[in-house]
Amino acid sequence: MPKLWNETIEAHRHQVRDAILDATAALVFEHGLRSVTMAQIAEKAGIGRATLYKYFPDVDAILHAWHHRQITTHLTQLTEARDTVNDPGQRLEAVLQAYARIAHQTRSHHNTEIGRFLHRDEHLADAQQQLHDLVSSLIADAAQAGDLRADTPAGELAAYCLHALNAAGSLPAQAAVDRLVAVTLAGLRVPSDHNPV
Amino acid sequence: MPKLWNETIEAHRHQVRDAILDATAALVFEHGLRSVTMAQIAEKAGIGRATLYKYFPDVDAILHAWHHRQITTHLTQLTEARDTVNDPGQRLEAVLQAYARIAHQTRSHHNTEIGRFLHRDEHLADAQQQLHDLVSSLIADAAQAGDLRADTPAGELAAYCLHALNAAGSLPAQAAVDRLVAVTLAGLRVPSDHNPV
Numbered sequence: 115m116p117k118l119w120n121e122t123i124e125a126h127r128h129q130v131r132d133a134i135l136d137a138t139a140a141l142v143f144e145h146g147l148r149s150v151t152m153a154q155i156a157e158k159a160g161i162g163r164a165t166l167y168k169y170f171p172d173v174d175a176i177l178h179a180w181h182h183r184q185i186t187t188h189l190t191q192l193t194e195a196r197d198t199v200n201d202p203g204q205r206l207e208a209v210l211q212a213y214a215r216i217a218h219q220t221r222s223h224h225n226t227e228i229g230r231f232l233h234r235d236e237h238l239a240d241a242q243q244q245l246h247d248l249v250s251s252l253i254a255d256a257a258q259a260g261d262l263r264a265d266t267p268a269g270e271l272a273a274y275c276l277h278a279l280n281a282a283g284s285l286p287a288q289a290a291v292d293r294l295v296a297v298t299l300a301g302l303r304v305p306s307d308h309n310p311v
Numbered sequence: 312m313p314k315l316w317n318e319t320i321e322a323h324r325h326q327v328r329d330a331i332l333d334a335t336a337a338l339v340f341e342h343g344l345r346s347v348t349m350a351q352i353a354e355k356a357g358i359g360r361a362t363l364y365k366y367f368p369d370v371d372a373i374l375h376a377w378h379h380r381q382i383t384t385h386l387t388q389l390t391e392a393r394d395t396v397n398d399p400g401q402r403l404e405a406v407l408q409a410y411a412r413i414a415h416q417t418r419s420h421h422n423t424e425i426g427r428f429l430h431r432d433e434h435l436a437d438a439q440q441q442l443h444d445l446v447s448s449l450i451a452d453a454a455q456a457g458d459l460r461a462d463t464p465a466g467e468l469a470a471y472c473l474h475a476l477n478a479a480g481s482l483p484a485q486a487a488v489d490r491l492v493a494v495t496l497a498g499l500r501v502p503s504d505h506n507p508v
Binding site for chain 2: 274
């Protein structure tokens with residue numbers, strides 16, 4: 115049964131890798147980026163240092179892997195939110211709500227030493243492009259189906275949405291995040307004739 | 312006439328200081344942050360190295376002074392935009408347009424080595440707070456005067472506006488920036504009864 119054996123090894127390697135990423139994130143968020151050592155990570159992950167070095171050469175590499183896992187998880191959450199409903203308008207709303215929630219949850223990581231370190235990551239540009247494409251196509255679908263404004267290209271509206279929802283990172287509570295999503299969605303609607311502002 | 316003489320010296324010092332800041336910004340944006348030396352700056356500003364060191368101890372100090380001048384100029388542009396009109400709704404619109412224009416013009420500085428260096432600047436947090444307060448109070452005035460939405464506090468709407476308008480940094484042309492301002496303002500309006508999204 116070499117195949118099963120290989121699968122077991124593979125599952126074990128994934129578990130160890132996840133434990134390393136979790137331990138590193140916990141240590142870095144507690145003590146700061148530059149004070150964390152490979153020895154501390156090995157101890158917190160419950161593995162030997164020699165084993166740790168078989169997985170990662172240094173702390174930076176672990177942090178990049180952790181960030182990549184975060185990004186992948188967030189993109190998966192957004193596509194899952196999209197796939198919970200069928201109506202194009204509701205799909206857009208579900209994805210924007212999920213995005214705002216992520217921006218709110220990860221707020222403590224930004225504008226910090228760690229945030230700046232990770233945002234040099236090349237994965238991020240790819241992920242931002244994927245995110246932009248996902249929201250653009252949902253906006254294009256919703257515009258075709260209903261009454262989203264037609265005076266602005268879907269790509270520009272996607273940039274508007276994603277930037278606006280990043281404000282969730284500065285909001286204190288989930289109720290404020292919900293209001294932000296409602297305000298952002300209102301910007302996408304067909305403008306009424308009167309122009310009160 | 313010692314007073315006039317002092318004023319002349321003061322004006323001369325301001326001119327030299329401005330020339331140093333301009334020379335440094337030009338060199339840094341052309342060659343990158345770490346390759347610029349005090350000798351190059353002195354040469355480009357048309358002053359001696361000894362004179363340069365009387366004004367600033369190093370390149371970092373000059374860049375911070377340049378950034379501070381940029382921030383002050385931008386805040387002045389926003390208050391000037393506010394003071395060109397009297398109607399609260401128009402004031403808000405004028406300031407948001409001016410902000411979007413600045414975000415569009417300075418787009419090349421962000422997400423770069425220089426942008427990351429400068430955004431550690433403590434001036435920036437102060438300026439962001441001033442900006443947030445300016446836009447919040449304009450929103451509160453416009454809400455009292457007319458039909459901005461009342462379901463969301465002015466401070467949250469200000470955070471929404473400023474984040475949304477940062478999308479101007481990723482837009483290619485002024486026409487797209489104008490559309491972004493229109494979409495962002497639409498989000499501030501009283502929601503109509505129907506809910507198309």
